[in-house]
Amino acid sequence: MKKQWKIIPNLYNALVSHKEPVFLTQFVTQRCNAKCPHCFVDFKTADDELNLEQTEKIASTSGNCLRNIALTGGETFLRNDLFEIAKIWYKNSSAKSIVVTTNGSLPQKVEEFAKNSSRENIPVSFFISYDFIGEKHSEYRQLPHLHENIIESCKIIKSYGEKFNLTLQITITPDTYKTAIETYKYMRDELNVQNINCTMIRGEKANIITPDIRKELSETYKKIQEMLDNDFDCGKIQGFKGNSLTSILINAKNKMLWKYILKTFNENQYISPCCAGSLFGIIYYNGDIAPCEILNEKIGNLKDFDYNFLKAWKSLNADNIRKEIIKTKCFCTFECSWLVNLFSSPRFYPELLYCIMKNILREKNVQ
Ligand code: SF4
Numbered sequence: 001m002k003k004q005w006k007i008i009p010n011l012y013n014a015l016v017s018h019k020e021p022v023f024l025t026q027f028v029t030q031r032c033n034a035k036c037p038h039c040f041v042d043f044k045t046a047d048d049e050l051n052l053e054q055t056e057k058i059a060s061t062s063g064n065c066l067r068n069i070a071l072t073g074g075e076t077f078l079r080n081d082l083f084e085i086a087k088i089w090y091k092n093s094s095a096k097s098i099v100v101t102t103n104g105s106l107p108q109k110v111e112e113f114a115k116n117s118s119r120e121n122i123p124v125s126f127f128i129s130y131d132f133i134g135e136k137h138s139e140y141r142q143l144p145h146l147h148e149n150i151i152e153s154c155k156i157i158k159s160y161g162e163k164f165n166l167t168l169q170i171t172i173t174p175d176t177y178k179t180a181i182e183t184y185k186y187m188r189d190e191l192n193v194q195n196i197n198c199t200m201i202r203g204e205k206a207n208i209i210t211p212d213i214r215k216e217l218s219e220t221y222k223k224i225q226e227m228l229d230n231d232f233d234c235g236k237i238q239g240f241k242g243n244s245l246t247s248i249l250i251n252a253k254n255k256m257l258w259k260y261i262l263k264t265f266n267e268n269q270y271i272s273p274c275c276a277g278s279l280f281g282i283i284y285y286n287g288d289i290a291p292c293e294i295l296n297e298k299i300g301n302l303k304d305f306d307y308n309f310l311k312a313w314k315s316l317n318a319d320n321i322r323k324e325i326i327k328t329k330c331f332c333t334f335e336c337s338w339l340v341n342l343f344s345s346p347r348f349y350p351e352l353l354y355c356i357m358k359n360i361l362r363e364k365n366v367q
């Protein structure tokens with residue numbers, strides 16, 4: 001099918017039918033070398049991890065509308081075949097971009113991955129978590145030399161210039177909020193990264209915060225997001241590189257998404273329907289699939305569908321879960337599902353268009 005004709009079924013899927021995912025997250029492993037206090041990952045061994053053959057079957061049956069696959073963990077680079085996993089998705093699915101999240105502790109593995117991805121022209125966006133300045137970060141995550149390894153990992157990724165996107169990510173939690181603004185400035189001015197992402201604590205630990213701490217987290221999150229907005233507008237933060245549609249949309253969503261997340265966090269109220277289970281989904285290390293990583297609902301395990309992703313996605317159980325999410329007006333602050341909600345709901349389009357126009361003008365001013 002010609003490229004322009006593919007847009008029509010993709011738009012129909014995103015806006016009307018919601019039958020196929022546009023954004024999937026695969027937990028490639030539940031193993032990790034760090035021990036972060038805020039972690040919600042349920043640590044496991046490599047025994048049940050999906051292998052390459054199974055991953056290929058899943059990728060090639062993930063439909064025609066998939067745009068992005070995020071590979072996460074655990075620590076993703078503990079999988080020695082991480083590059084092969086990324087390549088399988090890129091070559092066998094319709095995904096046009098790959099996100100790799102990492103704690104940044106294994107620079108040699110990052111280097112090998114970057115070299116291979118560059119050779120194969122696979123567009124990768126790296127997301128590295130960063131909570132505290134310097135050695136305090138290594139201590140907090142209980143991983144010796146983590147800070148210096150992150151610096152090294154960043155250096156390697158940056159050495160590929162325009163080829164890859166690099167984002168440092170800070171999560172606002174009861175542990176990090178007091179120093180978060182200082183950490184943000186350090187990432188911007190000393191580590192000099194092109195993009196910074198600030199996310200709010202989520203999962204079970206977010207539900208046991210006292211109202212006072214909740215207020216502090218909310219204020220810190222707002223301050224950092226406002227700084228990010230200003231820094232992006234004046235070119236101190238570059239945002240996603242390039243003039244591709246993905247970069248334009250991601251930079252525009254960065255400007256508006258946080259306001260809805262903050263509103264949801266502050267008011268604890270539903271704003272718009274969630275697309276988890278329809279346009280967005282999770283594949284766990286062992287083949288379990290779920291609408292999201294927050295709701296305690298499992299669609300099934302892919303091995304029961306011979307690793308045919310769409311067969312599982314269109315099963316009766318998946319349908320019931322989707323209906324329940326809509327019926328109960330489920331809401332949360334999970335950024336990945338919010339991202340898809342934003343792009344699939346016409347009510348957000350005027351604001352999205354406004355942010356795109358503002359970013360285009362900004363490009364002209366900072367050049
Ligand atoms: S690096 Fe990530 S997966 Fe590992 S312990 Fe920390 S939060 Fe959990």
Ligand code: SF4
Pocket residue numbers: 274275276291292293294295325330331332333334337
């Ligand atoms: S609102 Fe949050 S918890 Fe509910 S389905 Fe969507 S992502 Fe999951």
